[in-house]
Amino acid sequence: MTSVASTRHRSGPPLWRRTFRLIRDNARAYAWLNVGAYGLTAVGFVLGIVFPDLNAARADALENDGTAGLVQELVLTPPLFALVILAVNIGKVGLGFIVLPSLIVPFAGLGLFAYFAVETGITLAPTSPVAWVQLIPHSLTLIIELQAYILLLLGAWLLGRHWLFPRTIGAPTRRRGYLRGLQRMGLLAVPALSLLVIGAIWEAISLRYFIHPLAEWLL
Structure with a gap:
């Protein structure tokens, strides 16, 4: 019994508890990131409605790069479609827009994601009755995915802060601050991946x- 207790003590609190503690300790930054992510997406959404040409341009871009066609092909096979969605969300958005740029330039992921959020809002802006119906289930998707990205954004913010101002966390050098920020980004990446x-x-x-079924019921 003593050895088990000592092992638990050495291993520290479970991952989920450390993650929630990290979010709680940085509650103000987390709140502002929520406001920014959802707010910028809403701004893009309004722009797409007010200026339909912006939405049409996004639709043409998705058609030209093959995204629209790929969605139409995969939507009938949900397991494969889910894997493709996950790969895009992790590779293009999570890594490409947030994590990797922040590893090179402090806070770079925050700026790139701001652009992505506005663009996403424009893309989602409904231009037909069917599009409004599609938005009903997709709004939950948006809430879940944005929350995942917000966790990565918090990690990017902590990395940049610890990197530039290492003494705020008691690190003697910027290299130590960078490594501490990298650890915290990795900690937040676990629940982000789950979401x-x-x-x-x-x-x-x-x-x-x-x-x-929703379209048939509501339209």
Whole structure:
């Protein structure tokens, strides 16, 4: 019994508890990141409605790069569709827009994600009755995925802060601060990944099974 207790003591609190403690300790930054992420997406959404040409340009871009066609092909196979959604959300958005730029330039991921959030809002702006119906289940997808990105953004913010101002966390050098920030980003990446998995599954299922019945019921 003593050895088990000592092992638990050495291993420290569980991962989920450390993650929530980290968020709680940085509650103000986390709150502002929520306001920024959801707010900028809402700004893009309004722009897409007020200026339909912006939404049309995004639709043309998705058509030209093959994204729209790929969605149409995969939507009938939810498991494969969910895997593709997850790969895009992790690779393009999570790593490409947030994590990797922040590893090179402090806070770079925050600026890049701000652009992505506005662009996403423009893309989602409904231009037809069916598009409004699609937004009903997709709004939950948006909430889940943005929350995952916000956790990564918090990690990027902590990395930049610890990197530039290492003494605020008691680190003697910027290198130590960078490593401490990297550890905290990794800690936040675990729940972010879990949310992205949930979001991908929900998006694939909702697009396959919910849109058509909702449209028939509401339109």
